[in-house]
Amino acid sequence: MWQNIVVFLVIGAIIAGAVAKIITDRRKGVKCPGCPYCKDCSAGTICSLQNDIGADEK
Secondary structure, three states: OHHHHHHHHHHHHHHHHHHHHHHHHHHHOOOOOOOOOOOOOOOOOOHHHHHHHHHHHO
């Protein structure tokens, strides 16, 4: 019984942390929270397109 409660609390903490990070990133103006190039994206669109363009230039 207690093991189940601990597991649910850990999973809940992980989900709450992920949601909190997404919310704080959105308030900072980050378009794609998981993209490392999102602050450099001049168009503010899909970050994967910039990654493809950057790979071609190198």
